[in-house]
Amino acid sequence: xxxxxxxxxxxxxxxxxxxxxxxxxxxxxxxxxxxxxxxxxxxxxxxxxxxxxxxxxxxxxxxxxxxxxxxxxxxxxxxxxxxxxxxxx
Amino acid sequence: xxxxxxxxxxxxxxxxxxxxxxxxxxxxxxxxxxxxxxxxxxxxxxxxxxxxxxxxxxxxxxxxxxxxxxxxxxxxxxxxxxxxxxxxxxxxxxxxxxxxxxxxxxxxxxxxxxxxxxxxxxxxxxxxxxxxxxxxxxxxxxxxxxxxxxxxxxxxxxxxxxxxxxxxxxxxxxxxxxxxxxxxxxxxxxxxxxxxxxxxxxxxxxxxxxxxxxxxxxxxxxxxxxxxxxxxxxxxxxxxxxxxxxxxxxxxxxxxxxxxxxxxxxxxxxxxxxxxxxxxxxxxxxxxxxxxxxxxxxxxxxxxxxxxxxxxxxxxxxxxxxxxxxxxxxxxxxxxxxxxxxxxxxxxxxxxxxxxxxxxxxxxxxxxxxxxxxxxxxxxxxxxxxxxxxxxxxxxxxxxxxxxxxxxxxxxxx
Numbered sequence: 001x002x003x004x005x006x007x008x009x010x011x012x013x014x015x016x017x018x019x020x021x022x023x024x025x026x027x028x029x030x031x032x033x034x035x036x037x038x039x040x041x042x043x044x045x046x047x048x049x050x051x052x053x054x055x056x057x058x059x060x061x062x063x064x065x066x067x068x069x070x071x072x073x074x075x076x077x078x079x080x081x082x083x084x085x086x087x088x089x
Numbered sequence: 090x091x092x093x094x095x096x097x098x099x100x101x102x103x104x105x106x107x108x109x110x111x112x113x114x115x116x117x118x119x120x121x122x123x124x125x126x127x128x129x130x131x132x133x134x135x136x137x138x139x140x141x142x143x144x145x146x147x148x149x150x151x152x153x154x155x156x157x158x159x160x161x162x163x164x165x166x167x168x169x170x171x172x173x174x175x176x177x178x179x180x181x182x183x184x185x186x187x188x189x190x191x192x193x194x195x196x197x198x199x200x201x202x203x204x205x206x207x208x209x210x211x212x213x214x215x216x217x218x219x220x221x222x223x224x225x226x227x228x229x230x231x232x233x234x235x236x237x238x239x240x241x242x243x244x245x246x247x248x249x250x251x252x253x254x255x256x257x258x259x260x261x262x263x264x265x266x267x268x269x270x271x272x273x274x275x276x277x278x279x280x281x282x283x284x285x286x287x288x289x290x291x292x293x294x295x296x297x298x299x300x301x302x303x304x305x306x307x308x309x310x311x312x313x314x315x316x317x318x319x320x321x322x323x324x325x326x327x328x329x330x331x332x333x334x335x336x337x338x339x340x341x342x343x344x345x346x347x348x349x350x351x352x353x354x355x356x357x358x359x360x361x362x363x364x365x366x367x368x369x370x371x372x373x374x375x376x377x378x379x380x381x382x383x384x385x386x387x388x389x390x391x392x393x394x395x396x397x398x399x400x401x402x403x404x405x406x407x408x409x410x411x412x413x414x415x416x417x418x419x420x421x422x423x424x425x426x427x428x429x430x431x432x433x434x435x436x437x438x439x440x441x442x443x444x445x446x447x448x449x450x451x452x453x454x455x456x457x458x459x460x461x462x463x464x465x466x467x468x469x470x471x472x473x474x475x476x477x478x479x480x481x482x483x484x485x486x487x488x489x490x491x492x493x494x495x496x497x498x499x500x501x502x503x
Binding site: 017037041048051 | 163164167224225226228229230233
């Protein structure tokens with residue numbers, strides 16, 4: 001697991017009522033018992049950690065966020081695109 | 090207005106308080122006994138260029154200790170400091186009442202928990218993050234933390250209150266209004282139990298600047314009724330009561346501490362900052378009338394006593410108008426001299442102090458009263474408390490905007 005994945009898993013653990021040590025890239029988010037407010041705090045922490053903005057609306061199904069791996073992929077893509085944007089500017 | 094002509098009697102069965110002179114009722118009362126000063130140099134946030142450097146801040150309150158046993162409210166530790174104070178004092182009051190939680194008949198319980206300003210510490214952090222730290226987003230709980238009803242909601246969630254749950258907001262009369270409204274709800278049969286009071290925590294750089302700009306804060310200390318008084322001192326904290334109908338308390342064999350006998354409220358309807366004598370006088374009169382008592386019956390009056398030049402003189406004149414000859418025999422004190430001015434929470438903390446005074450037959454002092462203002466010539470219990478048989482007490486709250494609320498407590502029904 002790379003740095004992005006490790007950091008994201010640490011953030012998830014920080015916000016879980018009962019943190020687990022067996023979280024991997026294929027762990028389903030629904031298995032982590034994350035409630036909506038926790039999710040908002042997790043998104044905030046990820047954005048703050050990586051300096052990105054994650055388009056996400058609590059009213060919509062978060063299709064991008066089925067597994068831990070899907071979150072990591074999405075964050076990596078956002079980091080790359082924000083880096084590209086920064087490079088252009 | 091006053092609420093008269095109704096039936097059910099309302100008693101107090103639990104008390105809770107968080108203040109700068111003690112973060113539980115026994116500690117606060119011990120602080121009153123010692124004439125403890127809760128005012129100290131400001132700490133815990135960037136002082137910057139502030140000119141007023143003192144406040145009555147609470148130093149020894151750890152939410153992780155006081156609220157760790159909370160079960161139903163999962164995010165209380167993420168809440169604003171003002172919600173912590175409300176939750177801790179409600180917890181203390183409910184424990185003393187002996188009521189089972191979550192409440193067995195939840196729709197018959199109210200939680201009326203006011204705040205003069207809501208979570209302004211959260212807003213301070215939010216604006217610092219956005220405008221100074223240039224953060225991309227505010228903390229996701231910012232909104233839930235700062236709304237003025239969040240303390241009421243947190244209390245309602247933790248203790249399982251499903252009846253009327255909301256906040257009152259009337260600056261320094263906030264708690265007294267909450268307590269009075271809760272009393273009336275029980276009196277009129279809307280509920281049987283009410284957790285009532287208010288909480289405040291607004292001591293931060295921005296709010297200090299706002300108060301500083303009003304020029305009503307003292308750089309030296311809070312000296313109510315003293316010749317040297319030169320302004321109030323901001324405090325923080327919470328004061329809560331558990332109210333019940335007499336029959337509800339009797340049916341479960343609860344200890345009735347006192348009866349909440351009278352509630353009077355008025356508005357000066359005149360000026361945002363300059364109080365008049367009519368509004369406060371009428372509020373005191375309505376509270377007495379509601380309690381079916383005469384002025385001579387009151388033994389102790391916990392004054393609003395903010396230590397501003399104008400309040401203390403005006404309040405003295407209003408007391409003289411209502412109490413006439415008895416004003417000279419009345420034991421009056423401003424406990425703000427010890428716990429500072431906790432704004433919206435003041436009336437709740439001071440209601441608790443009135444009830445403790447009745448329990449102990451002892452009146453708390455106005456400390457720092459070395460030389461009284463010649464225009465404030467009543468018995469303000471200077472510097473040391475006094476033993477006195479106390480049957481009936483009155484608590485005054487007079488707020489910016491001319492919003493007045495007065496409570497009268499008496500012995501529990503025989």
